[in-house]
Each structure stands twice: as structure tokens, then as C-alpha cells.
Amino acid sequence: MVKTKWLALLLVRFLAFAATLSAAIVMATSHQNASVFAVSFEAKYSQTPAFKYFVIANAIVSVYGFLVLFLPSKSLLWRLVVAFDLVFTLLLSSSISAALAIAYVGKKGNSYAGWLPICGQVPKYCDQVKGALVAGFIGVIIYMVLLLHSIHTVLDPLLLKKP
Amino acid sequence: MVKTKWLALLLVRFLAFAATLSAAIVMATSHQNASVFAVSFEAKYSQTPAFKYFVIANAIVSVYGFLVLFLPSKSLLWRLVVAFDLVFTLLLSSSISAALAIAYVGKKGNSYAGWLPICGQVPKYCDQVKGALVAGFIGVIIYMVLLLHSIHTVLDPLLLKKP
Numbered sequence: 001m002v003k004t005k006w007l008a009l010l011l012v013r014f015l016a017f018a019a020t021l022s023a024a025i026v027m028a029t030s031h032q033n034a035s036v037f038a039v040s041f042e043a044k045y046s047q048t049p050a051f052k053y054f055v056i057a058n059a060i061v062s063v064y065g066f067l068v069l070f071l072p073s074k075s076l077l078w079r080l081v082v083a084f085d086l087v088f089t090l091l092l093s094s095s096i097s098a099a100l101a102i103a104y105v106g107k108k109g110n111s112y113a114g115w116l117p118i119c120g121q122v123p124k125y126c127d128q129v130k131g132a133l134v135a136g137f138i139g140v141i142i143y144m145v146l147l148l149h150s151i152h153t154v155l156d157p158l159l160l161k162k163p
Numbered sequence: 164m165v166k167t168k169w170l171a172l173l174l175v176r177f178l179a180f181a182a183t184l185s186a187a188i189v190m191a192t193s194h195q196n197a198s199v200f201a202v203s204f205e206a207k208y209s210q211t212p213a214f215k216y217f218v219i220a221n222a223i224v225s226v227y228g229f230l231v232l233f234l235p236s237k238s239l240l241w242r243l244v245v246a247f248d249l250v251f252t253l254l255l256s257s258s259i260s261a262a263l264a265i266a267y268v269g270k271k272g273n274s275y276a277g278w279l280p281i282c283g284q285v286p287k288y289c290d291q292v293k294g295a296l297v298a299g300f301i302g303v304i305i306y307m308v309l310l311l312h313s314i315h316t317v318l319d320p321l322l323l324k325k326p
């Protein structure tokens with residue numbers, strides 16, 4: 001592989017690692033104390049299973065993303081990386097969708113089910129969750145691009161190279 | 164490709180099509196009328212954005228799965244199918260995760276956020292949603308296996324064939 005292309009790929013992978021790591025950290029540190037009618041309570045990510053799943057998924061993928069950075073460019077393991085990329089991209093997109101679905105109810109509520117929005121009481125917590133979701137989105141989009149790039153390189157689906 | 168292998172692949176793809184189609188239909192037809200304290204209300208999928216997303220995603224993937232069944236085995240478009248499989252598998256797994264996250268709140272509630280479970284009031288609706296989620300799960304798992312199979316065939320990541 002050409003050296004500049006290799007460095008570009010490493011840079012993109014580093015960005016993906018940074019995005020997933022910050023998503024996990026921002027979500028894991030999100031909490032806010034609030035009191036409503038003299039009843040004080042704390043909002044934090046661990047109260048919502050979907051947010052816990054988001055933190056765990058992003059933490060796992062950051063560890064993987066970190067390890068891949070140190071794989072030598074000639075290693076045969078790169079063939080396995082495509083399959084791992086696929087599995088971890090699926091994990092990321094699934095965790096973000098679950099967290100987003102819950103965050104949406106937290107923001108807008110669901111009047112049919114009688115679930116009230118909670119962002120009015122804990123705006124700082126909501127903003128932090130939003131930040132974590134944005135970072136997670138950046139991470140999953142980079143991984144999707146990496147995957148489509150691998151598939152394109154390997155399969156040449158658009159038949160750009162003459163056979 | 165060997166003919167029996169081809170037929171097996173078509174059968175698996177047909178199962179995936181059937182699973183996504185039934186997931187979309189079962190979710191789209193889920194509704195129940197109930198009354199609590201003389202206030203009657205109707206529960207249906209369209210009241211929850213995550214369930215709407217689930218129906219739309221499964222409907223799109225069923226159309227795709229149906230069309231792929233008629234692709235001739237020699238067609239060069241099969242190279243493109245891997246990329247499409249990837250995109251649609253991501254769409255499916257994302258929609259199921261979102262629907263599952265909401266269904267979990269509907270079943271268990273979230274005491275921290277003050278969201279009460281609703282399955283006690285509308286058990287038939289909940290069962291139907293559960294059925295749709297199970298069908299959707301079967302569909303996404305078949306697509307994941309198909310994807311890993313494609314990647315395995317193309318890349319031979321475990322180096323089973325001697326170079």
C-alpha cells in the first residue's frame with residue numbers, strides 16, 4: 001500500500017477511536033442533581049439500560065480501535081479486521097439507535113404512553129447526553145465509511161477497474 | 164457457483180425476506196383499545212417514532228430482499244449486493260435496537276424518569292410488538308450471517324485456503 005494512503009487510513013482510524021472514546025466518557029460522566037417540589041434526585045446514565053449499553057459498546061469499540069492502530073501494515077490480520085469492523089460497526093449503530101430512541105422520549109416525552117419529558121428538569125444532563133450521542137454518531141459514520149471503503153477496495157463493485 | 168449452494172443461498176435469502184416482511188406487517192397491525200378509569204384509548208405502533216422507524220426499515224429491506232431473489236446467478240450486480248447487504252443490515256439492526264429500547268421501557272418502565280410501564284393496560288398490543296421484534300431479530304441475524312459469509316468468501320480471513 002502507498003505510504004500516504006496508509007497514513008491517511010491510520011488518521012481516519014485514530015479519529016474513529018477518539019470519537020468512540022469521547023462518546024463513552026461523555027456519556028459515562030453525565031449526571032445532574034435536581035430538585036422538584038423539594039424532592040431532590042440525581043439523573044445519571046446508569047439509570048437507563050440503553051445508555052449503559054451505549055457506554056459499554058463505545059468502550060469496547062475504543063479498545064478495539066486503539067489496538068488496530070498498532071497493527072503493522074503488512075500483517076495478515078488486516079484481512080480479519082474487515083470482519084471485526086463489520087461486527088463492531090453493527091454494535092455501535094445498534095447502541096446509538098437504542099440511546100437515541102430513549103433520548104428522544106426524554107426530550108419530547110410520549111403523550112400516548114403518559115411518559116413526560118425530563119429535559120426541563122435536568123437540562124445539563126440532557127446536553128451532555130446529546131454531546132455523547134453526537135460523538136457516537138461521528139464514530140459510527142467513520143466506521144461505516146471505512147467498511148464501505150474496504151468492500152469497495154476488495155470487491156470493486158462499481159467495476160471501475162477494467163477486468 | 165455450485166447449484167445446490169446457490170439454492171441454499173436463495174432459500175436463506177427467502178427466509179430473511181419472509182422474516183422482515185412479517186416483522187413489518189405484525190408491527191404495523193399492532194393495536195389495542197383499552198380503557199383505564201373510564202377513559203378509553205387506543206395503543207398503536209404509530210404513536211411511537213421508534214416503532215414507525217422499525218416498520219419503515221423492515222418494509223424497505225423486504226422490498227430489497229424480494230428484488231434480490233430474482234437476480235440471475237451470473238449477474239455482475241452480485242458484487243453490489245454485498246454493499247447493499249451491509250447498508251440494509253445496518254438499517255435493520257439500528258431499527259430493532261431503537262424499537263427494543265422503547266419496548267423495554269413499555270414493559271418495565273423507568274422509575275427514575277417517572278415513566279410507567281404500559282403493558283399491564285394493553286397486554287395484547289405488547290405481545291404483538293414482541294412478536295414483531297422476534298421476527299425482526301430473525302431477519303437481522305440472517306442478514307448478519309449472509310454478510311459474514313460474503314466477507315469470508317471474498318477475503319478468506321482465516322486463511323483456510325492455502326495461498
